[in-house]
Amino acid sequence: MAEDASGRTTRGRWILRLAIPGALVVIGVMAFAIFEPIQVLPRIRLGPGFSLTDQAGAPFTSEDVRGDIVLYSFGYDDCGDRCAGMESTVTEVRDRLGEVDLGDVDIRFVTISLDPASEGPDELTRQALRVSADGEQWRYVSGDPDHVENVIRAGFRTWYEPRDDGSVAFDPALILVDGWGVIRGEYRYQTVASDADKIIRHLDVLGEELRNATGAATVAYEAAHFFLCYP
Amino acid sequence: MTKWLIIVGGSVLAALLVGLAGWFVVVPRLQPQVFNAQVMQGVDAPDIELQGSNGQPVSLADFEDQVVVVYFGYTFCPDVCPITLSKLARARAMLGDDADDVQVVMVTVDPERDTPEVLREYAARFDPTFLGLTGDPADIDRIATIYGVYYQTVDTESKAGYLVDHTSTVMVIDRSGELKLLVSFDATDDEIAEDLSYLVS
Numbered sequence: 001m002a003e004d005a006s007g008r009t010t011r012g013r014w015i016l017r018l019a020i021p022g023a024l025v026v027i028g029v030m031a032f033a034i035f036e037p038i039q040v041l042p043r044i045r046l047g048p049g050f051s052l053t054d055q056a057g058a059p060f061t062s063e064d065v066r067g068d069i070v071l072y073s074f075g076y077d078d079c080g081d082r083c084a085g086m087e088s089t090v091t092e093v094r095d096r097l098g099e100v101d102l103g104d105v106d107i108r109f110v111t112i113s114l115d116p117a118s119e120g121p122d123e124l125t126r127q128a129l130r131v132s133a134d135g136e137q138w139r140y141v142s143g144d145p146d147h148v149e150n151v152i153r154a155g156f157r158t159w160y161e162p163r164d165d166g167s168v169a170f171d172p173a174l175i176l177v178d179g180w181g182v183i184r185g186e187y188r189y190q191t192v193a194s195d196a197d198k199i200i201r202h203l204d205v206l207g208e209e210l211r212n213a214t215g216a217a218t219v220a221y222e223a224a225h226f227f228l229c230y231p
Numbered sequence: 232m233t234k235w236l237i238i239v240g241g242s243v244l245a246a247l248l249v250g251l252a253g254w255f256v257v258v259p260r261l262q263p264q265v266f267n268a269q270v271m272q273g274v275d276a277p278d279i280e281l282q283g284s285n286g287q288p289v290s291l292a293d294f295e296d297q298v299v300v301v302y303f304g305y306t307f308c309p310d311v312c313p314i315t316l317s318k319l320a321r322a323r324a325m326l327g328d329d330a331d332d333v334q335v336v337m338v339t340v341d342p343e344r345d346t347p348e349v350l351r352e353y354a355a356r357f358d359p360t361f362l363g364l365t366g367d368p369a370d371i372d373r374i375a376t377i378y379g380v381y382y383q384t385v386d387t388e389s390k391a392g393y394l395v396d397h398t399s400t401v402m403v404i405d406r407s408g409e410l411k412l413l414v415s416f417d418a419t420d421d422e423i424a425e426d427l428s429y430l431v432s
Contacts, residue, residue, distance in 0.1 A: 015240040045274050049381035062381045150376040180269050181379040
């Protein structure tokens, strides 16, 4: 009888010894999922590849921005207030870049024409001048209408439709793409309210991942992706 | 006392089982532990429906339960394409019996010159199982665009007539049809083989 009791006690100790690490793993995993000590931006899907022409008439391709973070926007010359809203958001983000630390990674801005059949370097330059886009950090681009359609509709999944009166109906969108060409942020249906604060916050999160997700820390960042620790 | 031991021990054992289950579910998905390439998560691979170098229409759905390696290149390509396809062939060979679970396809970015016959002969130089895909230029443009691939013809004075600049990234789709890895041109045979081995195992 005494041996039975002793045997049960010994088994109990072994159960505890085995169970404690497992319980710690569970607690750790749950704590990570709940408290989100690391935040990341989702890897939404691949951004499109493209071959377009900028406001200087120079070729501009998706390979030219490989390794850079890019904030894409869409517009056309006579677009009016809706484009002005997006332009003002991008301008604000550009002017506030000092608030984020992206390490060695450059950020670029690219505005793709929604009226590529009519817009060449002259029209793009006119739009670029409105926002002091320098042609290096911020480019306005256009190209073959069929290719542009693939890029905007199929690649960026952004709806637009040319109208008979020469205007273009579209869903305003700003899209953030990382150096691998992966879409990390989509800011849609923006009308009047500025998304600049949100984009700046997201750039900060992305910058932190780029700076810190190396070596063993990569695992922690992948865990953050796994647990959807998104801002 | 015995009752409490059973309750506490049972609870802790349950926690252990959950922990072990979590370990086997979570850890395999922490890809940086095993992958050399850039990882994508939970992204369905855009479909590809083109003409195969085997003379048949080919769709990604044809490779259900296989790992599919997608590369965009062309047969007149002087350097990047043969280097990449050679690496893929060597990496696939390193998988041994598991190689049958990996299908490499090259989508041409030069559909004017790359007919199914030309692609068949070209692909076979690297590995007889490699498939070339071609089709209508508009379809190729759409597929390349959504796979993040840029390409542009460049006139030269060489006998080839023109070359095609293009993105050199290799995309890997897992057995469930999710775009899983982006492999850079710099990846070595060993690194590619390691990543493929993990995906097929």
